[in-house]
Amino acid sequence: MASSYPKMAVLGALPNAGGRRGGDGKLPAAEWYDTGMPTPLTDSERVAALEWPTQRVDVVLDTDTYNEIDDQFALAYAARAPERIGLEAVYAAPFHNERSTGPADGMEKSFAEIARLLNILGRSDVPAFRGATAWMPESETPVSSPAADDLVARAHQDRIGKLHVVAIGAPTNVASALLLAPDIASRITVTWLGGHARGHWDTREFNLFQDAHASRILLDSGVPLVRVPCLGVAEHLRTTEAELARYLKGRGPLADYLYQTYADVYPDHFAKSRVLWDVVAIAWLIDPGLTTTALLPSPRFSEFFTWSEDPRRHLIREVLALDRDAILADLFTRLR
Numbered sequence: 001m002a003s004s005y006p007k008m009a010v011l012g013a014l015p016n017a018g019g020r021r022g023g024d025g026k027l028p029a030a031e032w033y034d035t036g037m038p039t040p041l042t043d044s045e046r047v048a049a050l051e052w053p054t055q056r057v058d059v060v061l062d063t064d065t066y067n068e069i070d071d072q073f074a075l076a077y078a079a080r081a082p083e084r085i086g087l088e089a090v091y092a093a094p095f096h097n098e099r100s101t102g103p104a105d106g107m108e109k110s111f112a113e114i115a116r117l118l119n120i121l122g123r124s125d126v127p128a129f130r131g132a133t134a135w136m137p138e139s140e141t142p143v144s145s146p147a148a149d150d151l152v153a154r155a156h157q158d159r160i161g162k163l164h165v166v167a168i169g170a171p172t173n174v175a176s177a178l179l180l181a182p183d184i185a186s187r188i189t190v191t192w193l194g195g196h197a198r199g200h201w202d203t204r205e206f207n208l209f210q211d212a213h214a215s216r217i218l219l220d221s222g223v224p225l226v227r228v229p230c231l232g233v234a235e236h237l238r239t240t241e242a243e244l245a246r247y248l249k250g251r252g253p254l255a256d257y258l259y260q261t262y263a264d265v266y267p268d269h270f271a272k273s274r275v276l277w278d279v280v281a282i283a284w285l286i287d288p289g290l291t292t293t294a295l296l297p298s299p300r301f302s303e304f305f306t307w308s309e310d311p312r313r314h315l316i317r318e319v320l321a322l323d324r325d326a327i328l329a330d331l332f333t334r335l336r
């Protein structure tokens, strides 16, 4: 039969192709998770953890701060929302694009950028930790780092409510912490900006594809997860140099730093805009009216970086839409 259908060999490599076989050739269990990690929560506990938190939340921010210009806005936004966000620590995430020579260099540059921003923000009370210097080598091998160790230790501390982990880069540090101490999945909630919207033709997105093993951990482990898709959702949070010049420039050291970071991206901003992607992950925690969300089965992604949906999977919360004007009004007000 296979010889009659030569394409079956390719289809057979897709997760759950034919309903039975996983992408790694293993037969998946009937359960939704296939990472070998224990089920951390019941379905009802997970759904409860995914409600919008009405109380101020304890937050750690995992950020590839230097890879672009949006993480800086997100970090500043979190630090300037103290009535909603108790910022406990910031973790430097690895990245590799034209602004770094590899994941280790990207992490180190992010660590330096975090220090610059915390200094401008006057937040010497917030510790910063170096993260992973390499991607996860395979699906169940964590990458140790000061950031992953701090996350494990911090998640084990007694506190009222969950520790909220906001990840706005490749999730190597967070996934590694979950592998090092799987029990923390019942003590944290993760908000992750990664992948594209369901229905988009692929999900080959920077945060997701850089460390696909780590991204799969977030989607498969059952940790309470709020996912902010990039194309199709976060991409609507666009601004321009002209807008920032009018509403941020000259409004204090922080506003000036962020304006200049943005302005330096292009020699000429004529008819150009950019997306403040990562800001959406913070906006979700600040005010439930800034985004529209829904509970949906956690998706899988194939080796070709396409979404695959299975209604039997555990639920995650996903951002479906955002109020661009309301988010930028709140952001600009807090940054100046």
Ligand SMILES: [Ca+2]
Binding pocket: 063, 064, 065, 067, 070, 071, 168, 169, 278
């Ligand atoms: Ca980022």
